[in-house]
Amino acid sequence: MKTPYIDEDLEALADQARRFGAGRVAPGFQERDRTRVLDRGLMREMGELGFIAPELPQADGGLGLGCLAAGVIHEEIARADLSMSYINLLASLNGQILSQYGSKEVTGPWLRKLTRGQALVAIALTEPRGGSDAANLRLKAERVADGYVLNGEKTSISAADQADAVIVFGRTGTTEAGAHGVTALLVPTDAPGLTRSRFDCHGQRAIGRGALFFENVKVPLEHRLGDENRGFAQVMQGFDYSRALIGLQVLAVARVALEETWAYVAQREAFGKPLVSFQGVSHPLADLDTQVEAARLLCLQALWLKDQGLPHGAQAAMVKWWAPKLAYDAIHQCLLSFGHGGYDRGVMEQRLRDVLGFQIGDGTAQIMKTIVARARAGRHAVGN
Numbered sequence: 001m002k003t004p005y006i007d008e009d010l011e012a013l014a015d016q017a018r019r020f021g022a023g024r025v026a027p028g029f030q031e032r033d034r035t036r037v038l039d040r041g042l043m044r045e046m047g048e049l050g051f052i053a054p055e056l057p058q059a060d061g062g063l064g065l066g067c068l069a070a071g072v073i074h075e076e077i078a079r080a081d082l083s084m085s086y087i088n089l090l091a092s093l094n095g096q097i098l099s100q101y102g103s104k105e106v107t108g109p110w111l112r113k114l115t116r117g118q119a120l121v122a123i124a125l126t127e128p129r130g131g132s133d134a135a136n137l138r139l140k141a142e143r144v145a146d147g148y149v150l151n152g153e154k155t156s157i158s159a160a161d162q163a164d165a166v167i168v169f170g171r172t173g174t175t176e177a178g179a180h181g182v183t184a185l186l187v188p189t190d191a192p193g194l195t196r197s198r199f200d201c202h203g204q205r206a207i208g209r210g211a212l213f214f215e216n217v218k219v220p221l222e223h224r225l226g227d228e229n230r231g232f233a234q235v236m237q238g239f240d241y242s243r244a245l246i247g248l249q250v251l252a253v254a255r256v257a258l259e260e261t262w263a264y265v266a267q268r269e270a271f272g273k274p275l276v277s278f279q280g281v282s283h284p285l286a287d288l289d290t291q292v293e294a295a296r297l298l299c300l301q302a303l304w305l306k307d308q309g310l311p312h313g314a315q316a317a318m319v320k321w322w323a324p325k326l327a328y329d330a331i332h333q334c335l336l337s338f339g340h341g342g343y344d345r346g347v348m349e350q351r352l353r354d355v356l357g358f359q360i361g362d363g364t365a366q367i368m369k370t371i372v373a374r375a376r377a378g379r380h381a382v383g384n
Contacts, residue, residue: 005068005300013065014072017051021080029081032206033350036198038120038162039206043087047117051077052088053095060099060108061115067092067241067303074245075252082354083206085249086158087120093242094121094167097235101226102186110165110186122163124154124212139214141170141183143228147221148172148185150193150214156361160210161198163189168214173229184231186223193217203353209361239363240316244302246362247319250327250355251296257351258289261334281337288330295323314375321368324358331355 006014024042032039046052055070056062063069070092078085091114098107098114098121113119127138139152150170157166165188173181187194194217198210226234262285265275275281299319305312331352335342342348359365374382 003297003300005297005304006072010068010072013069014076016049017073017076018079020046020049020051021076025077025080025084030347030350032081032083034205036205036208038083038087038159038208040117042084043120044117046077046087047115050115052117053091053115055092056095056099056111056115060095061112062095066307067244068300068307071245071248071300071303075248078249078252079256081206082249082253082351083204085252086204086207087117089242089245089249090121090123090159091115092245093238094123096238096241097123097167097184097225098186100238101184101231101234103222106186106220106222107225113164119164120159120162122157122159122166124157124160124166124168126154126156128153128155136175136178137169137171137182137232138175139168139170141168141172141185141219143172144218147223148183148219150185150187150217150219152214154212154214156199156209157212158204158209158361159207160212161196161208165189166212167225167235168212168219169231169235177229179232179236181229182232183228184225184235185219186225187217187219191217191219202356203350204357240302240313241306243316243320243363243368244299244306244312246358247295247299247302247316247323250324250358251292251299253351253355254288254292254327254330255296257331257334257348258285258292260348261285261337262289265337275337284333285337288326288333291326292330295319295326299323314372317363317368317371317375320363321365324355325365327355328352328359 028039050063051073054063054065055067058064074085074088077088095111095114098111110119114121129138141148141150165186168185168187169182170185171181172183193215195213196210198208201209225231265281268275298315302312302315335348335352338348
């Protein structure tokens with residue numbers, strides 16, 4: 001779909017990704033939800049096609065195509081299966097962290113495996129005592145002569161039991177130091193002392209969420225990402241990018257749901273007329289379709305700004321609170337438009353379950369609105 005941000009090359013890339021999504025990803029959508037197993041074969045195929053973190057430099061295994069390119073691929077995979085598109089989301093977020101802040105000797109092999117679809121890297125920030133208060137971490141990362149020793153727990157971590165490595169945020173400074181006492185570390189999930197569990201979540205079941213438990217887990221010094229005690233401030237900058245990708249991710253699911261619903265209400269008849277002829281049916285869909293198109297443009301604007309090296313935090317926060325709620329509302333209306341058929345367990349209800357989680361994870365609406373307020377009025381006025 002043409003927009004001011006997408007040129008012919010990006011359109012061709014999106015078409016290629018859409019064909020792959022429709023032909024290879026969509027057919028197993030419901031089966032993966034049932035089995036709760038991510039398809040590693042499909043992940044490797046995505047890597048071979050250059051669909052995973054194409055914005056990374058070629059030296060790191062990417063294609064150097066920019067963040068808009070990653071975005072158009074991401075939304076096409078999400079059309080087919082939101083859980084599978086988590087591969088793109090995690091790779092883009094964690095790939096940038098590894099590329100910018102890691103030792104090339106350590107992160108280089110991981111980046112090449114990540115972009116080739118041979119490894120999945122998770123990110124572990126949330127802890128049991130708090131999610132939104134992300135700087136108030138308790139997992140202890142004790143400095144020793146040759147590295148760090150981790151003790152504590154992370155929870156509600158996407159791909160917790162399927163990831164091959166995880167970027168862990170640990171407390172290296174005092175608790176009073178808040179975000180200024182946090183360090184980021186790359187930890188392979190086969191490290192001794194690291195155990196994992198999996199939750200039985202409402203949606204996004206193929207990628208899954210779970211907990212990570214650290215008991216005297218030793219991490220070499222060269223696995224540190226960024227500076228000691230500054231990992232939170234440095235690495236968190238990448239979340240503006242991932243928030244824009246999340247917006248495209250959930251809106252892609254809403255867009256395909258709306259497309260199917262418009263087609264259905266145009267052919268389904270009641271009282272001798274197509275359902276779409278009744279304004280009670282068409283107007284709610286038109287209202288939501290309008291907002292979905294507008295929200296998508298804001299997502300693309302955020303990615304364009306990032307590609308230009310310009311600030312995009314406010315736009316990313318806007319779409320992170322707006323898009324998940326909007327996508328849920330749109331899919332909900334689509335499900336209702338299908339009547340009793342929509343209420344049956346199937347593609348539409350699975351989409352509804354899948355997008356709901358983003359109203360909780362990766363930053364709540366309240367936190368995102370605070371970020372917007374800080375950008376508009378200044379942190380000094382809004383407060384911490």
